[in-house]
Amino acid sequence: SSSRMFFSSSSCARTINIRDHSKQSTSPRLRLGDNDAQREQQVDDADVSEGTWGFVSSERPATADDDDDDDNSILQLTQTWRQLPALNPTLEFPTWKVPVATLQFLLQSDVAQAYFATRLDLWEHVATKGRIKLVQNDDDVNDSDDADSNVGTVYKRILVRPDIPPLDELPPEVQQLLQQCNVITNDPTLIAHRLRPADFTAAYVLDHVLPEAVHPTPTSFETIGHVCHLNLRAPHEPYRHVIGQIFLETLPNLRTVIHKVGQVSGPYRTYPYEIVAERQGSDNTSSYANNTSGTTAESTTNSKSTTTDNKHNPKHSSTMVSFSEAGVHLKFDVREVYWSGRLSEERRRLIDQEFQPGEWIADAFCGVGALCLQAALKKQCRITANDWNPAAIEALKHNAQRNKLQDAFLELSCADAYDFLTSLGFAPPNNDKDTSRDPAASSRQRPPHLPHHVVLNFPLDAASFLGALRWWPVGGVGGMRRRKQRRAQNDAPTVVPRVHVYIFAKESSSAPENGLESSSSFEENAVNEIASHLLPALPGEGSGLQTTTSRREELDQNFGCNIKVHNVRNVAPGKVVMCVSFSATERLLRFMQGDF
Helix, strand or coil: CCCEEECCCCCCCHEEEEHHHHCCCCCCCCCCCCCEEEEHHHCCHHHHHHHCCCCCCCCCCCCHHHHHHHHHHHHHHHHHHHHHHHHHHEEEHHHHHHHHHHHHHHHHHHHCCEEEEEHHHHHHHCHHHCCCCEEEEEEEEEEEECCCCCCEEEEEEEEEEECCHHHHCCCHHHHHHHHHHHECCCCCEEEEECCCCHHCCHHHHHHHHHHHHHCCCCCCCEEEEEEEEEEECHHHHHHHHHHHHHHHHCCCCCCCEEEEEECCCCCEECCCCCEEEEEEECCCCCECCCCCCCCCCCCCCCHHHHHHHHHHHHHHHEEEEEEEEEEEEEEEEECCCCCCCHHHHHHHHHHHHHHHCCEEEEECCCCCCCHHHHHHHHHCCEEEEEEEHHHHHHHHHHHHCCCCHHHHEEEEEEECCCHHHHHHCCHHHHHHHCCCCCCCHCCCCCCCCCCCHHHHHHHCCCCHHHHHHHHHCCCCCCCHHHHHHHHHHHHCCCCCCCCCEEEEECCCCCCCCCCCCCHHHHHHHHHHHHHHHCCCCCCCCCCCCCCCCCHHHHHHHHHCCCEEEEEEEEEEEEEEEEEEEEECCHHHHHHHCCCC
């Protein structure tokens, strides 16, 4: 599996010539200026090995046995891809012996740096742990009796490119520099550097292992702790186990690679997946287990036996992850809850730009509580959180304790989001009790007003829950006696909730006059969808509130909603996730309640 690597004048990774040791010439490197014929002669077995690995497709007509042949070829590739010569090169670097006194001057010279070994384009595809050290020690000390020699001079070795020309072919300014620095360039010593598949980036290995027919190779994946989450396209699915192995080999912090085989669905927003590669043991060994049977793992939230096993053996669960985001430590099982690391930037935006210190945040679809925990940590916010998935709420309870933030949570519930939103307008029974003698109990109560912010992060259907806002009272929250007391004391809270609704927005069905789709069409469609759940069309004429093409102006001018729209991310061509934020003003709530 060992081979020696030489570089063409272009130094491009895709034009690297690979030669077996048995066929090497006596020349230790190619010289700049060698013609194409010479380089083609040195490729020899490279093209043959590509054909062996399935890089060259057959031109014969398809037969009934082709599928079996393809399966066997992929299985063989799964077992042998690590032996590809391109992934196991031995690079041999010539060296310059440089006196220590002139070493720094030479290293900082622009004309010399172009010939250093670190300037090879190949290093762009090699992880930091696999790169070579440019300056290496040299044990030789010049103790010659020659009067012209530098007696007692200590040298260092600078590694230079394998394709460096001889000294007399270097540019005059380089020759002058080397002479000025007393550099010894005719030393025959070669420093060998062996690379393994684990030293390369995943993208480089995928490009060399997967057949050209399925290029471009997968470039998008998400890491959740030690789990790598893939969403492969159809051409890549037959090679999913190879791809999983490559990710484990090149990313040592990973232990499990999963491939999503269905869409996020169900009441708990989970998805079916397949474990395509898994590292065996707690150490980072190179042995892997593959789910070669092709079976998939469904969400196990409703599986009592599986959940129980995970609790008793959390270390044995390949999908139980633990990691940190924005200073908050999170731990959960990716099989049982919904998680998207792509929303980390959106969580940061809400906390930095929307939330204020000490505010009350209500999250109707909290998941494992990343947003809630970060808001409590960074802005000392008080939290009321809800999720219909009991596994998510259980994870949030443990995460709050791990981060010592449990006191920030006023209430955790596992209920329907519509019921949760409705309940925000009704104070708990103990809110009508006199707590003046128990300040601690008073601090744990929900405030006598609506939340400052309500978050509905469920793009698939969050807008349909906005009807619950009509149950929010106008003029305060709590029992009739408490509202009368506040009015008598003239201390009625004036909090106007800011509601943040996440929604999928698609391109408008009608293009503008110039024939180009404008980005505002996404915003208009998102706002119109939100408005349709807040302002149903009124019967009759003359009300001045009939449905319009764009209802943003209607919500802002007639109800003071101060609508703002933020483009969160693209999820598909012509489909984006938008966050529509608006103020739930008293006038809007009265209108939703039928008080026109």
